[in-house]
Structure formats: structure tokens, C-alpha cells
Amino acid sequence: MDTCKNCGKPLENPDQELCPACRAVENAKARTRREEKAGHARRRRMNRTTRKMLIAVCVLAVVFTGLCVTATVMYDKYNPDEFIASVDAALEAGDARALKNLLKGEDLTVSDEGAAALCRAFTDAAQREALRGQLEDQVVDGGAQGAFPALGVEKESVFFGYSRYSLTVHSVRLLLSSPVQNLRLSLDGVPRTGEQTADGILYQNLFPGLYTCTVTGTTAAGQAVEGDATDLALLSSVEPTVFSGALPIADITVSGCVNDGAVITVDGAAVEQKSVNGVVTLPQVAVGSTIGMQYTAPWGAVTTASVQFADKTVTALAFENPVTEGGVPATGELNTLLTAHYAAYLDALNNQDTALISGCTEEYKAALAQGVVSDTHKANLYVMGTAECNPSAIKSTAADGTARVSCYVKLTYTYSDRESHEETPATAYRVYTFTWADGWKVSASADSTEEAYNAASVDALP
Structure with a gap:
């Protein structure tokens, strides 16, 4: 009799290998195996899907992160x-x-x-x-x-x-406008070349910024001047920046000229400007210049004065304390003039003719005329000796454009009686005054003494 392969129990049906109990167990195991196998398959399919989804999520996360980083970088770079x-x-x-x-x-x-x-x-x-x-x-x-x-x-x-x-x-422009000549511009020490226009020198195609500008030039008086170093901001491309050069110059006036014919100098160089009513106007004078005046009078006296232009804000100056030198005739010249005049005067006395008087002004000649034609001198004949001024006392003065010189004079002459011909020597001491009138001419005289002549007091002279 056939038995169950699993438990050994007799089998009712010889065609079967397992008893009903073991067969039920085996069937249950088989179902379990089938179910487990199906579960494994389902889990494998689910795992593959999950991995794909995770990969997709990761890719999306990476792309998103990249986009974010890129956006951040782009924003930072192009913000x-x-x-x-x-x-x-x-x-x-x-x-x-x-x-x-x-x-x-x-x-x-x-x-x-x-x-x-x-x-x-x-x-x-x-x-x-x-x-x-x-x-x-x-x-x-x-x-x-x-x-x-x-x-x-x-x-x-x-x-x-x-x-x-x-x-x-954008490029900027600079217009250098100044009255001086030979203008030269440097920016940060680099010389620049500009174009001359009606308004000044135009410098173009400059880079915008702040520059230290220096200008040099020559004034109307021929002075070389250099402007103060000036920081200039060139930031407008619409209109040129106008710059005067910061040159230390100004137009000035100087009063106190002793004569409108005086020569005016700037730092020793004569200029063409002349004074009008004692005031001269000078253009483009550099600060620090010395303005000079020199007037040579017709009689040779030289008057000089000077003033320094030290402050650009003070342009009204004046010549003060002018100094006059020369213009006084030498002793020999005075003696010659006196001798000629007094000899002519004595000749006029001898001839009773005032027309013979010379070497003097018309006013003084008129004052002498009355004595010349008087009867006082008719009996005598006068002969000129010498005329000598004391060289230690010669006084020169000038007023209202008129020069005067006065001195002590010793005169020697002889006179003789026209009938007896007896000669008598004589000495006279006088003070003579000369006035310049197209030459030195006697304009006045007064009696003096030997003591005064010898004392030679300049202060006592007129």
C-alpha cells in the first residue's frame, strides 16, 4: 500500500504522492511562494520607478540650483x-x-x-x-x-x-582767455596745444577730470609771467570751461607824475604810456613789478620816483617823494652868464640905451631900464672887470614847472670920469637869481655884502 512521501501515512489514492493533510500544506507553501515571487516582482518594479523619480528630482534640483546660482551670479555681475x-x-x-x-x-x-x-x-x-x-x-x-x-x-x-x-x-574743452601774449598752457605739467579763436585759445579732446593748470605768457610791457598753479575741474562736455590763467597781473594807475612828458618804466623797461594830468594807466602789469618815472627838465634837472606793485587787489598807486638831481648850472657857466649880462648892463649905462641889456628876462630888463636912462650914470664911463659867484652857495628851486637858481656874486669893475678920465676901481656884492626860459637868464638881483658872500648861507638865498 502506498504511503505519503511527507508523513508516511497510507494513501487512499495510490496515484497521489501526498496525503490530504500534507498536500494542503504544500499547496499553502506554493501559494506563499507564488505570492512572495509576485511581491518581489512588484517591489522591483516599484524600486525602479522610485529610482527614476529620485533621479529626476535630483536632476531638477541640480538644474534649479544651477539656475539660481546663475541668476545670482548674473544679478551680481550685471546689477x-x-x-x-x-x-x-x-x-x-x-x-x-x-x-x-x-x-x-x-x-x-x-x-x-x-x-x-x-x-x-x-x-x-x-x-x-x-x-x-x-x-x-x-x-x-x-x-x-x-x-x-x-x-x-x-x-x-x-x-x-x-x-x-x-x-x-565724453571729451571736454578748455578755453584760455587772457589779454597777455604768447600764452602757454600745461595740465599736470604736460604742455598742451590749442587753437587760437576770437575768444582765446581753445583746447579740445581733453579727458574729463581734475587738472593742475599752469599758464605762462608775456605782458604788454614785455614781462614774462607765470600764473598760479590752479586746480581746475573739467567735467562739462556742453560748453568749454573758461580759464583766465590765474596770472598775477592787473591794469593799474599811478598818480604823482611830475610832468606828462615823463618816461614811465616797468621793471626798468620804458613803456609807451604817458601820464595825463599826472596820472598814467598801465595795462597788464605783473605783481611785484617796479614802476618808475623819470622826467628830465629842459634845464637838465632829472626827477625820478618809483613805486612797487605788490598787491593785485590794490591797483591805484602813486609816486611819492620824487628826487630831483642835476639841473644846476656849473660855477663856470654861471660866471660866464653873469659876466656877459653885467658887461651888457654896463655898456647900456655907458650908452644910455636899454636895448643893449641882454642875458636877462624881459621883466628884469624893464626893471633895469629906469636906472639906465637916469642922469646918475651920465658922467661916468664903466668898464667890466669880473663876475664870480661863490660856488659854496648855489641854490636851486623849482615851482610850477619853473626852475630858479640863486647865488652870491662878487662883481669888479672900474669907472672913470668922462672929463677928467680919472679911473676908480669898484667892487659890488649882489645876490642874483636866474630863471630858466629857453636858457638860463637873470630874472632878479638884490644888494648884498661881502660878509654874506663869504658866509655863503644857502638858506638866506631866495
Whole structure:
């Protein structure tokens, strides 16, 4: 009899290998195995889907992160606020190299020197704040104007609405306007060449910025002058910046000229200007100049005076304490004049003719005339001896443009009776005054004494 392969129990049906109890167990195990197998298959399918989803999520996360990073980088790089902040930082630090990287020339080449000049123009915080406000407006509106027309903002599209920003610079102009000749301009020690115009010398295509300007030239009096070194901000591309050169010159007036025919000099060089009513006007005189006056009177007296132009704000000057030298005839010349005059006077006495009087003014001749024709001298005949002035006492004066010289004089002569011919020597002491009237002429005389002649007191002379 057949038995169960699993438990050994007799089998009712010989065609079966397992008893009903074991077969039920085996069937249950088989179902469990089938279910486990199906579960494994389902889990494998679920795991593959989950992995795919995870991979997709990771890819999306990476892409999203990349996009975020890219957006952040792009925003940081092309953010207008960041651009303006970079410009401000470079200017504040005076970093010409950093600023140069932010510049773009519109009609000129960006250079290290230009960037440095632009940095110098914005060392002041208020200036930088004004520029910041202008750039913020120009980022929004490219046509916006500001306090610095030579500067602007340019936007260059880069990626999905992002733009690259540059600080644009336009060339500026400088007009040098000064009355002096041979003008020369240097910017930061570098000579520049300009174009002569009706308004002055125009310098074009300059890089905007702050420059130290120095000007040299020649005044109307031929003086070489150099202007004060001046810091000049060139930041407008609309109109040229006008600069006078800061030259230490001014138009001045000088009063106190003793005669309108006087020669006027500036630092020793004669100028063409003459005084009018004692006042001379001089153009373009350099501060520190010495203004001189020299007048040579017809009788040879030389009057000089000088004044220094020391303060540009004080342009009304005056010659003070003029000094007069010379103009006094020499002793020999006076003796010759006296001898000729007195000899003519004695000749007039001898001939009772006033027309023979010479060497004197008409007024003095008229004063002598009455004595010449009187009967007092008819009986005598006069012969001239000598006329000598005391060289120790010769006084020169000038008033109202008239020169006078007075001196003590000793006169010797002889007179003889016309009938007896008896000769008598005589000596007279007088004070003579000469006046210049196209030459020295006797204009007055007065009796004096030998004591006065010998004492030679200048103060006692008229």
C-alpha cells in the first residue's frame, strides 16, 4: 500500500504522492511562494520607478540650483546698483585702475592718466553723491542729464534682460582767455596745444577730470609771467570751461607824475604810456613789478620816483617823494652868464640905451631900464672887470614847472670920469637869481655884502 512521501501515512489514492493533510500544506507553501515571487516582482518594479523619480528630482534640483546660482551670479555681475557702487568705491579710493575697467570712451581713448584725473575730480563726498544720483537716473533713463555732462551710463544687453553697464566719458574743452601774449598752457605739467579763436585759445579732446593748470605768457610791457598753479575741474562736455590763467597781473594807475612828458618804466623797461594830468594807466602789469618815472627838465634837472606793485587787489598807486638831481648850472657857466649880462648892463649905462641889456628876462630888463636912462650914470664911463659867484652857495628851486637858481656874486669893475678920465676901481656884492626860459637868464638881483658872500648861507638865498 502506498504511503505519503511527507508523513508516511497510507494513501487512499495510490496515484497521489501526498496525503490530504500534507498536500494542503504544500499547496499553502506554493501559494506563499507564488505570492512572495509576485511581491518581489512588484517591489522591483516599484524600486525602479522610485529610482527614476529620485533621479529626476535630483536632476531638477541640480538644474534649479544651477539656475539660481546663475541668476545670482548674473544679478551680481550685471546689477546696476553694483555697478554704481563699484564706480563710487573706485572714486573714493582713488583707484584709477579699477575705475578704468568701468570706463568707456565715447570720442576719446581711456587711459591711466585720464582715469587718475577723473578720480581726483571726485575726492569730495558731496561730488560723489551728486554723481551717484546722476548715474541712478541715467540707468533708468539714458537721456537723463546731470551735473556732470561729460559722464553717462551705457547699457549693453547680455542675457535674458541682463545688461552690462559702463561709465561713458565724453571729451571736454578748455578755453584760455587772457589779454597777455604768447600764452602757454600745461595740465599736470604736460604742455598742451590749442587753437587760437576770437575768444582765446581753445583746447579740445581733453579727458574729463581734475587738472593742475599752469599758464605762462608775456605782458604788454614785455614781462614774462607765470600764473598760479590752479586746480581746475573739467567735467562739462556742453560748453568749454573758461580759464583766465590765474596770472598775477592787473591794469593799474599811478598818480604823482611830475610832468606828462615823463618816461614811465616797468621793471626798468620804458613803456609807451604817458601820464595825463599826472596820472598814467598801465595795462597788464605783473605783481611785484617796479614802476618808475623819470622826467628830465629842459634845464637838465632829472626827477625820478618809483613805486612797487605788490598787491593785485590794490591797483591805484602813486609816486611819492620824487628826487630831483642835476639841473644846476656849473660855477663856470654861471660866471660866464653873469659876466656877459653885467658887461651888457654896463655898456647900456655907458650908452644910455636899454636895448643893449641882454642875458636877462624881459621883466628884469624893464626893471633895469629906469636906472639906465637916469642922469646918475651920465658922467661916468664903466668898464667890466669880473663876475664870480661863490660856488659854496648855489641854490636851486623849482615851482610850477619853473626852475630858479640863486647865488652870491662878487662883481669888479672900474669907472672913470668922462672929463677928467680919472679911473676908480669898484667892487659890488649882489645876490642874483636866474630863471630858466629857453636858457638860463637873470630874472632878479638884490644888494648884498661881502660878509654874506663869504658866509655863503644857502638858506638866506631866495
